[in-house]
Amino acid sequence: MGDRQRKTTLFDQFARVGKALASGKRLELLDLLAQGERDVASLAAAADLGLTTASAHLQTLRQANLVTTRRDGTRVLYSLAGRDVADLFARLREVAQSHLPDVEAARVTYLGDDGGRPVTRDELQQLAKAETVTVLDVRPREEYAAGHIPGAVSIPLDELSKRLAELPGDGQIVAYCRGAYCVLAHDAVRLLRAHGRDATRLADGMLEWRLADLPIAA
């Protein structure tokens, strides 16, 4: 085997990770897994995939060792293989955002505008320290349980309109969800504002919070 072939072999190995990141559906799965471990059926439903298709995508992620599995009775739980995987995923999105104009267009189309200036992680920590704010986690219950911002209240988006009474009537509310490209907090802020609440959202979400090594409650 010549030098050239050995070099090709090495770079083809690197490309295994690239190939794993080369499908929008697999990136959706990674986005979900960044919130915590999940079983196949739930991932398939959340990513709008057939069960076998989701399983196949998860296999390619597993063959690239970006995710790991463990069995819990009859279910198989997938999770990210490490913090560096979440970091790579986040950076890929950042590169896409800053270099591809279409990403910004797709982002605005998908997330819409909530009419307010989002707060940064630093600002949120200041506000929380002064206890002048209600931090609201609008992700599904299990994702909140897997780790959330300390002091945050959990009201999944699909229960929010029925549970408005649980939120203080006049204080400021900051909603957050999975990450910078998650629609839940945007929807929550729109809903809260429509009910006259003083609501804004965190500029990003739990993914970036974890990567910044900020405190997490579980």
Added chain:
Amino acid sequence: MGDRQRKTTLFDQFARVGKALASGKRLELLDLLAQGERDVASLAAAADLGLTTASAHLQTLRQANLVTTRRDGTRVLYSLAGRDVADLFARLREVAQSHLPDVEAARVTYLGDDGGRPVTRDELQQLAKAETVTVLDVRPREEYAAGHIPGAVSIPLDELSKRLAELPGDGQIVAYCRGAYCVLAHDAVRLLRAHGRDATRLADGMLEWRLADLPIAA
């Protein structure tokens, strides 16, 4: 267009970057471009690709906006679209290295062993400050010209055996090349040691040097 379709659209946009990184040959091209701008013919030769094949790969990189082009007379010069692209590339290799056992195997097979403990960037800077070391850049001439470690001497690997006399006979020599997976410095150290020189190599190379924001001479 429903919410689900908009989400798919957004993640498919992210996947454009992933797809660009999904081929070993394109990663080789990025590795070369991380050293500085180059024309198509030279890239094709260095990556062992046909001219039209190289051009096609470069087009896909350009459509993902990971590289940009400028014309210089009759030639078209490609370069990385930004520092964040080099960073993403480096992190992809790190994730591959730490999660895929095959990468380590392919690395050892390709690079081989030079018999010495490589020095870190920090150590090299200490040595250079004390002027007890010759820093040797063994990359091709043009890559040295595009930016190198301050104080480094340029002797491309394929000229090294004829130009040994230019190196001090007894002092320590630290060789470096493109990055952590570049074979040139390994080969240089083996050659120098075979001639009785006190040679080691930098643990990584110019790619990581740039990303660490260390000083660069041009």
Added chain:
DNA sequence: ACACTATTCCATAGATCTTTGGAGGATGAG
């Protein structure tokens, strides 16, 4: 205008990836 160089575009064949149903394997409940 003409020849010349460097690169991109185009058509195509072969390889690889995605999606899908159905079969089969592992686990837990009755």
Added chain:
DNA sequence: CTCATCCTCCAAAGATCTATGGAATAGTGT
């Protein structure tokens, strides 16, 4: 032991990607 559940494996069709030569284009020098 049998059944139900959850998931993976397998096979096949359709879609997409890669590599390749030949034609077309953009720029240079005479």
